[in-house]
Structures are given as structure tokens and as C-alpha cells.
Amino acid sequence: MRPPAALRVYFLRHVQVALNSLGRLYRAPLASLMTAAVIGIALALPSGLYILTDNLQRLGSQWDGGANLSLFLRHDVSIEQAEALREKLAQWPEIERLRLITPQEALAEFRQLSGFGDTLDILDENPLPAVLALKPAAEATRPEAAAALKQRLQALPQVELAQLDLQWVKRFNALVDIVQRAIWILSALLALAVLLITGNTIRLEIQNRREEIEITKLIGATGAFIRRPFLYSGLWYGFGGALLAALLLALAFVQLNAPVRELAGLYESSFRLHLLEPGQWLLLLLCGALLGLVGAWIAVSRHLATIEPG
């Protein structure tokens, strides 16, 4: 255990080194900004694509009728029984909302939409069954969950046929899946790029400060003492890059928001572009800082050991 005073000195030292490293970057603003900008672009790209797919998914879930289920009831089910079933199903958590379409309503709708009005008059009785149109809750729209829900509904005695527009849901989700996987690959590659950028920048900095490193080693500096400023530099590069990435995303958002609203308005949709949650912004900054730190660590562990005073 360190005594508290020593611990305080230790933390104070870290704060000092962190600020010194920041000051060093500030004194070479153009070079620092360029490194941070490259990191920023590398971080903004996958983040932007993530936001894009996130919005696509939101759009998909907003799309009424997309993942709808229709329950065609048996002919011998009366209106009262159908109404009772509706009330029962309304209690299910997997179902967000449902509506009962009586045979009369269905016939009226059909008459209006099909144009077979006169022909229908020939029929003695209404051939159409009562239908429960229901919309699954958000968590039940994934293909497997939606299929499972369909199975359960099909098993109900009053139900003749449960029909799910599954193809559409499946295709859409498969597409989003592919895009998301591509984003993961891209993210991994760009994270690697960030590591290389910071690593290389820190390597150059180590070379520039070779004399200083040798002298401090001569005077009895530990490896940790010598590493520290370089690690903080890497941390700041990554953090600065993430800040720039956030700025780029916000700018892109501002550019896209108005046209998207307009388009949504034309479709009479209330859809709005959605940026990141506060926690996700934080995650972006954290990832940037961490990548910078790891990149610096790689450079430091490869290049510092080779510098020995002679």
C-alpha cells in the first residue's frame, strides 16, 4: 500500500504529464490537427454508417403493415367470440395492437376496393371470414420471434389461418444484417488504421526526442516515466480524433436532416433522422482515446527499448 500522500503525488504527476503532452500537441497545432483529422475521418466513417443502418431499422419498424399478421377466423366463430378473442390477445405482450375486422366490414371494404359490387349482391351469404389484424410488438418483429408468434396464433382453436408477411421482414432484416456485418469489418479495418496512424506519429515523436529520452534514462528515469508522455500523446490524438469525428457526424446530420424531413413529409411519415444516444457519443470518445492509447503503446514498446544511452 502506498501512503496517501505518495498516492496523491502520483496522480498529480499523471495530471501534469497529461497536460504537458496536451501542451506539446498545442504547440504544433497544424501537425497535431492533421493527425487528429485523419483519425477523426477514420472514426466518423463507421460511426456514420452505423447511424445510417440504425435509422434504416427505425424506418423499417415504423413501416406499418411491414410485419403485420392476419388471423383469419373460422366461419363458425361468432362476432361475440371473435370480440372475446381480440380482448384476450390484447393482453399478450408480443402484440402491440390489433383490430377486429368483421365479415360485414370486410365485405364493405372489398366491395369498395374491388369494384365487384354488383356481382357480390348475387351471393346469398357473406363468404368472408372475420379477421384479426395485428401488429407484433417491436421485440417480436425479428424473423424468428415473428414466426414463433405466428405458430402460437395458428394453434388457437378459433383460427383458421395465421398469415405473416414474413418474406418482407426476413429480406429487410437480412439486408440490414449484411450491411451491419460490413460495417463491423470496415470498423475493424479503420480501427487498425487508427492504431497505425497514432503508432507512426508517436514513433516519429520518439525519434525527435531521442536525446531527451537518453538523458532522462541516464539520470535514472524508469521505463514507465519515459513511456508516460508518449502514451498520453496517443491518448490525446485519439480523443481529439473522436471529437472531430463527432463534429463531422453532427455536420453531416445538419446537412441531411432537412431534406430527410421533407421526404418523410411527402410520404406523410413522421420519420426523423436519429443521431447517437448520449451513451453512444461517450463510447465514440472512449473508443478514440483507447485506440490512440493502444497505438502509442505499440510504438512505445517497439521503439523506446532500442534507445539506450551510450
Add this chain to the structure above:
Amino acid sequence: MIRFDNISKRYPEGRDALQGVSFHLPAGAMAFLTGHSGAGKSTLLKLIALLERATRGQLFLDGENLTRTGKRKVPLVRRKIGMIFQNYRLLFDRTVFDNVALPLVIAGHRHQDIARRVRAALDKVGLLDKERALPITLSGGEQQRVGIARAVVNKPPLLLADEPTGNLDPELSRDIMRLFEEFNRVGVTVLIASHDLDLIARMGHPQLRLHQGRLLNPEVLAPPQ
């Protein structure tokens, strides 16, 4: 303070820099190390500061066997030694104050403590008024005094100097040597490598004479049997 037991050093390229060197420099003593360039003076100092490792023999510093010191302990050994160089080895992008403060910063001293000690060290070498100056603006003699202040600021028990007056004129050299004597008078052990024979002879401290890696006068600071 320093004890060499039959130390040999051969560099990887095959050159024998030191061969069978034995001596003992007691705590509080002051001695010179002389010899032509290439005689092994710098190698001997480097072995003490663990900048090089002996090929054979035992080396003790302050009772610690340096031949067994692990890599992680090297910085702690170096903190016991104040080192002074011919070319001063100052950091030219930092003020005199920051240069002298470096050993204290490395050792993790408190801020107020650092300021007090740095000023005391600068006062001793007569540069108290230059603490805000950059080293490049100082003369050679002044730069070397900054180097000395940095070497003594954390009060190490041993000072090692490698040709400290090599770049200085005779008068400045005498001043620097007097400064070393002052530190020696308050108990610091001092070992100085120098080929300024006239100056050394007048000072009257023991001399270790190296020639082609061998000690010519092993009787001067012979280890106790």
C-alpha cells in the same frame, strides 16, 4: 563506495576495453581516472552507471553487487549517481530550472520541494540568476555548471564525471574542479575521468592510471584483502 574486483569488459566486436581491473574507492574519497583516449576511462565509468555490463569480475556500488542488478533496478542505481558529461547533455528546449529539476521530477518529489532544492543547487554553482534562461544562451562553463547542478540536486552519494572540463579553457576548468572539491568536502564521493594532467597533478588527489584497459598503478587504491 566503488569496488572493482578483477573486472574485464570486452565489447561485442571483440575489443578488450578493460582487463582485470581492481580498485576500491572508499566513501567520501575523491580520485581521478587518467589515460589516453581509448584507455578505457569511459568504459569504466559506464560500468558503474550500468550503461555497460562487465564481461567478467564483480563490481560493487555502495555495497550492492551491480553485476547482479536486474534491468528494472537500473534506474534506482543511477539515481545514486550524479553524472557529468563532457558535452553537458542538457535539454535545450527547457530552462535551466527545468533541466536541474529533472532528477527530482523523475524521483517524484513534491513541487515545493523541487523548487527549493533546484534553487539550492543553482546557488551552489553560482547560477541562481539564470534559472529562467535557456541553456543555449549560456557559455560553455555555465552550461557545465548547470550539468553539475543537475547532478547534485538530489544529493547522490557519488559523482561521476567524464572529461568534465574537456571543452573548457584552463581557468574555467579550475573553477569546475574546485566545485567538485567543494562537494567532496561535504562527503560526496567523486570520481573524475580527465586527461588534463597538469590540472590534476596540482590538485593532489589519487589517480587511477589506465593504459590499454589495464590499471598501471593498482597499488594506489588497492582493495582491502
